[in-house]
Amino acid sequence: MKNEKVSIASHQCNQCKSVDVQIAYGKYGYYYKCQSCQGNSKISLRCNQPSCKPRLKKEKEHFYKVCSDCNTKEIFFRNS
Numbered sequence: 001m002k003n004e005k006v007s008i009a010s011h012q013c014n015q016c017k018s019v020d021v022q023i024a025y026g027k028y029g030y031y032y033k034c035q036s037c038q039g040n041s042k043i044s045l046r047c048n049q050p051s052c053k054p055r056l057k058k059e060k061e062h063f064y065k066v067c068s069d070c071n072t073k074e075i076f077f078r079n080s
């Protein structure tokens with residue numbers, strides 16, 4: 001497995017590497033649900049500071065990364 005830094009958020013299945021994923025909500029919060037292998041993958045959110053604890057916020061089919069530390073709200077993903 002490669003361990004490269006990605007500057008943009010990548011939405012990918014950790015198991016089969018498919019990018020055909022949707023965000024679903026389960027008992028541990030939001031996760032990627034793979035449409036190819038039906039596997040679940042953790043969503044990692046990055047922000048400007050290591051101390052940031054950004055959260056995902058759902059509005060209809062759009063997901064926003066919300067950080068109260070930097071007071072930002074960015075579009076993160078859209079379920080199709």
Ligand SMILES: [Zn+2]
Nearest residue numbers: 013016034037
């Ligand atoms: Zn998969």
Ligand SMILES: [Zn+2]
Nearest residue numbers: 047052067070
């Ligand atoms: Zn932040």
